Amino acid sequence: MAFVFVVVFFFTAVCFLLPLCLPLCTSKKRRGVGVQSGGDGQKLRLPPGSMGWPYVGETLQLYSQDPNIFFASKQKRYGEIFKTNLLGCPCVMLASPEAAKFVLVSQAQLFRPTYPPSKERMIGPWALFFHQGEYHLRLRRLVHGTLGPDVLRTLVPDIAAAVSSTLGAWDGHVASTFHAMKRLSFDIGIVTIFGGQLDGRYKEELRTNYSVVEKGYNCFPNRFPGTLYHKAIQARKRLRSILCEIVAKRRCAGAGRDHGDRSLLDGLLRSNDAGAAALTDDQIADNVVGVLFAAQDTTASVLTWILKYLHDSPKLLQAVKDEQMAIYVSNERGKRPLTWTQTRSMTLTHQVILESLRMASIISFTFREAVADVEYKGFLIPKGWKVMPLFRSIHHNPEYFQDPHKFDPSRFKVTQLLDMDCIRLLGSAALSSTRLLEIP
Ligand SMILES: *[C@@H]1O[C@H](CO)[C@@H](O)[C@H](O)[C@H]1NC(C)=O
Secondary structure (H helix, E strand, O other): OOHHHHHHHHHHHOOOOOOOOOOOOOOOOOOOOEEEEEOOOOOOEEOOOOOEEEEEEOHHHHHHOOHHHHHHHHHHHHOOEEEEEEOOOOEEOOOOHHHHHHHHOHHHHHEEOOOOOHHHHHHHHHHHHHHHHHHHHHHHHHHHHOHHHHHHHHHHHHHHHHHOOOOOOOOOOOOOOOHHHHHHHHHHHHHHHHHOOOOOOHHHHHHHHHHHHHHHHOOOOOOOOOOOOHHHHHHHHHHHHHHHHHHHHHHHHHOOOOOOOOOOHHHHOOOOOOOOOOOHHHHHHHHHHHHHHHHHHHHHHHHHHHHHHHHOOHHHHHHHHHHHHHHHOOOOOOOOOHHHHHHHHHHHHHHHHHHHHHHOOOOOOOOOEEOOOOEEEEEEEEOOOOOEOOOHHHHHOOOOOOOOOOOOOOHHHHHHOHHHHHHHHHHHOOHHHHHHHHHH
């Protein structure tokens, strides 16, 4: 019960995040641009920083110390923008909200997402986060539209049921919090993607096969039979056929009538409404796997951190429990279902969620690749270089957050005024840093 709201928020909030675990770099080596002319003929400099040794660059420094310390010491020395070289790729790191916004929002067309081909294959090459331009925009609208407040509102009872069932299963058992949260976030993901009525058999098949995919995701891409990677590729194929079967059934059932279903899958199936070509089965399957991938681990990590922070602060825990209990009691001790409006009125709980997002910063950074030579604040970001907005450094900078290492939900008091849209943006990789920082 106590976690319904968390889940509702988080699923929306982190749906579009990619787990950090994507390795940094795939790219071919590029020419080392030194100095170049800006548009107005003025010489542009590369950002300050050191490139370390040839090829390995500063990779060893990064891996041999706490990455936070690595970034923090660079930032102290060079400021909000600095260059380095990791895993053979020249990178520009950006540690200010303004710069993050530049790369991810206002000039997003100049920076493209890049992932190693083996990862793309595993998630599905049609997943929206591998694309730019029109296809990306269309998919983004679809996903946003079907995971937005209007739809989530209708899913609250289903989500509440999934949470109760998970909590029920914990009774009398000792469980790893993270694993339990993963199971829970998978269940919520399934509800959100397929609506409340997915056959239990499909759900289990998806769960077991997805977990095989996940195990192979970070392995060396060796296709030799028996390796985790090979098993993952096989499981990914099974996921595709399970999804195609579900899609075929939905197409059949849905033909000729609007059954009012507004799950993500229904949105993807109806995507030809506006006259565009319908999405293919592969495009649908890749995006379903993509959303699961983006949502599950991130959500489970944040939920786990929330529990830890609350556990560490008994007073706060009690206050959150009181807030939840008041709603539970007003619903006749659970006889009436939790409503969307109630999830909006959990003021303290909401602050705890925001502060946990900030403190844990589970997506420490993201990366893009410059598609052209770009000028930022008088510095040159050469074409082909990786660009990394450092979310964690921003969230832990005392200039923006006083006493950044203190868990203090009250710093988000003002957010009662934020609307749902804003909350969603908070979680999205694009704006997590910038929006947070607009709050005084
Ligand atoms: C994967 O899906 C298939 C059906 O396509 C199912 O038979 C199997 O039990 C699932 N799980 C695993 C781990 O293979």
